[in-house]
Amino acid sequence: xxxxxxxxxxxxxxxxxxxxxAECPSRKLLDRIxxxxxxxxxxxxxxxxxxxxxxxxxxxxxxxxMLTQTLRTLERDGLVARHVTxxxxxxxxxxxxxxxxxxxxxxxxxxxxxxxxxxxxAEAQETYDRRQEAx
Amino acid sequence: xxxxxxxxxxxxxxxxxxxxxAECPSRKLLDRIxxxxxxxxxxxxxxxxxxxxxxxxxxxxxxxxMLTQTLRTLERDGLVARHVTxxxxxxxxxxxxxxxxxxxxxxxxxxxxxxxxxxxxAEAQETYDRRQEAx
DNA sequence: CCGAATCCTATGAGATACTG
DNA sequence: CAGTATCTCATAGGATTCGG
Numbered sequence: 130x131x132x133x134x135x136x137x138x139x140x141x142x143x144x145x146x147x148x149x150x151a152e153c154p155s156r157k158l159l160d161r162i163x164x165x166x167x168x169x170x171x172x173x174x175x176x177x178x179x180x181x182x183x184x185x186x187x188x189x190x191x192x193x194x195m196l197t198q199t200l201r202t203l204e205r206d207g208l209v210a211r212h213v214t215x216x217x218x219x220x221x222x223x224x225x226x227x228x229x230x231x232x233x234x235x236x237x238x239x240x241x242x243x244x245x246x247x248x249x250x251a252e253a254q255e256t257y258d259r260r261q262e263a264x
Numbered sequence: 265x266x267x268x269x270x271x272x273x274x275x276x277x278x279x280x281x282x283x284x285x286a287e288c289p290s291r292k293l294l295d296r297i298x299x300x301x302x303x304x305x306x307x308x309x310x311x312x313x314x315x316x317x318x319x320x321x322x323x324x325x326x327x328x329x330m331l332t333q334t335l336r337t338l339e340r341d342g343l344v345a346r347h348v349t350x351x352x353x354x355x356x357x358x359x360x361x362x363x364x365x366x367x368x369x370x371x372x373x374x375x376x377x378x379x380x381x382x383x384x385x386a387e388a389q390e391t392y393d394r395r396q397e398a399x
Numbered sequence: 400c401c402g403a404a405t406c407c408t409a410t411g412a413g414a415t416a417c418t419g
Numbered sequence: 420c421a422g423t424a425t426c427t428c429a430t431a432g433g434a435t436t437c438g439g
Binding site for chain 1 (some may be wrong): 293384
């Protein structure tokens with residue numbers, strides 16, 4: 130018999146995960162989504178379902194190994210759905226699940242931030258490096 | 265002599281960085297900020313300046329090597345400022361720069377997402393794994 | 400207390416070759 | 420086309436030791 134209401138349970142669940150704690154599963158999840166390829170794949174899939182080769186072309190320089198690996202992990206975590214059309218040759222499409230779309234906002238912002246603030250970061254680096262070599 | 269107006273230049277600069285391209289510096293920047301420790305350090309510093317040991321205690325399980333490394337990179341990229349008080353023993357404080365605070369939003373959301381959606385992800389994993397072992 | 404330096408191991412990640 | 424399987428090399432990251 131439950132001693133908590135459903136609302137209390139939900140509140141509890143919310144507080145139950147703290148990425149600051151090493152053993153907390155949310156720390157591992159954070160580690161998995163804090164990944165260059167994850168960010169790029171998710172933002173690429175924002176436009177709609179895409180085939181393996183389309184994604185591959187979209188993300189210049191990704192090896193098929195990393196792409197496969199990233200897509201598998203995302204599928205297992207429930208962020209991406211995989212649809213196989215058993216034709217010859219096979220056709221495989223990937224698309225964001227509702228859960229996957231729920232992370233789209235933060236991830237897009239991260240990518241946008243990196244692209245928008247490159248000049249400032251580059252300048253900061255030059256300043257830092259100049260200071261270092263002056264020792 | 266410039267063939268573009270300042271506004272056009274600004275627009276150009278904005279478009280000039282594309283993380284989808286392998287050689288683009290913004291791809292590397294994205295790679296650096298898409299990091300578990302970066303996310304945790306930045307969110308920890310959101311509360312205000314903190315000493316090395318304070319951050320260390322805040323992020324359970326971080327080795328001092330990773331913390332130092334992360335802080336150095338963030339300092340070089342201009343996201344974090346380092347203040348040394350030459351007492352004995354030395355006191356070192358870290359704080360977010362304005363540039364560092366500008367990324368706080370996206371990063372906080374990422375951490376919050378991981379903590380909030382752990383149950384759904386865990387369930388997705390179980391479903392996935394059950395499907396796999398049924399083969 | 401804050402960190403640099405070193406050593407060591409596990410994982411990351413590309414290149415290549417092969418299959419349904 | 421969409422993978423899987425290996426191989427190889429580089430990097431991540433922990434443990435430990437030492438220094439200002």
